Amino acid sequence: MRMLTTPRRSWIPSLDADFDRLFDRFSPMTSRTDEALGMAEWNPAVDIREEADRFLVLVDIPGVAPEEVDITLEGGLLTISGERKEEKSTGDEHYRRSERFHGSFFRRFSLPDTADASQVSARSDKGVVEITIPKTKKARANRIPIKS
Template identity: 45%
Template sequence: MALMRYEPFNLLNQLQREMNRLLDTGRLGDEESGNILADWAPAVDIKEEPNQFIIHADLPGVESKDIEITLENGVLTLKGQRSAEKKEETEQYRRVERVRGTFLRRFSLPDVADADKVSAKCKDGVLEVIVLKREAAQPRRIAIES
């Protein structure tokens, strides 16, 4: 007799995955053209500091050469691909949860973001994108004549 871990929502999660696969709602697409653009979306954290925005995206197993970052019309796009591992014929997986394929995330940047001052680096499976803020014009006091 094999011991199994009790997971009360396991059947519901499995049903949801199957429905998503059936209806293809689990994939990110372009509503205008109907084309599927991505198989998955990485988890991100966005932090705002006084002089910059910092975006951390979890991309384990993705090499920096497979990541494309673009900024157009105030929209920052993270796009890339996690390659599938070569599986041997003898391997018998019981569960496969790690998603492979194309990923996509888009972010609308606020007006204070400086599109010319964006940098990115990838280390240990975490992509860090830094978007500096524009230097705001300092408020000045206007004298009132009487």
């Protein structure tokens, strides 16, 4: 039987990049997809959530050990990279279908001025890496009471 595979990349990579650029204009943390194209074999899904006192970056990378992931912050750019190793068939085992991505991955995001780059932390749970980026104290909203 022939193995069925799903394409590893979009059939129109430039369209993906165009959509990323369009949505990045409206995001407080923009992706640097142009720099990542050609450097990665796949891109993990990423959610970026803004809360009152922090930004939360959630990266789906099941099957990748935390020590296999590099997270760096330099010049206001948050970079997440690593590699998911391909599982090899042994003996009489053969894949009938293979859809999970493997190989190197790379994501890069520009931090807004309100991010406190000195206090970034990361943790991993159930295949999701959670990166917490606090906001600077001056960037947090202050409630102003109205005097009568």
